[in-house]
Amino acid sequence: MSIASNLDKLKLINSEIKNEQTGTPDDFAKKLNISRSMFYNYIGEMKTLGAKIKYSRRCMTFYYENDFELTIEVNFNDNLIRKS
Template identity: 45%
Template sequence: MNTLIAHQRTGTPEKFAEKLNLSRSALFEYLTFLRKDLMLDILYNCYNQTYYYGEKDFCTLMGGKCCNNCQQFQNQ
């Protein structure tokens, strides 16, 4: 989930849920948890049809330690 959001490759909510093998409602439950409980800044771009991180992403939550996928994305 984090990698798809970080790379802005989620697609619509329906396609994102399908990629994660979740129902659409389960996807929204996860997104609500990430936004409210972990206070991540997850936004949706209707034009590009993708979720993306605003100012506070998963790596910021982890103290700036990014996974390999995020590091590769940031170096591009």
């Protein structure tokens, strides 16, 4: 998987969690076109960056327990790619 694809997935995961519209872990993984275990790898990475992510069984969605902001900046030979 390319770096750009990974960044796009992180951006989508972040957006859906912020909007509390992820659905179940299985549904969300399917939406991202990845396995459930890969999805949890992304969640784990986001947690290492300070995200407090919880899952509500009642609402069937992931949500942030804190005010987490994901901003990604990548430089390739002075070409800036920004994802936020």
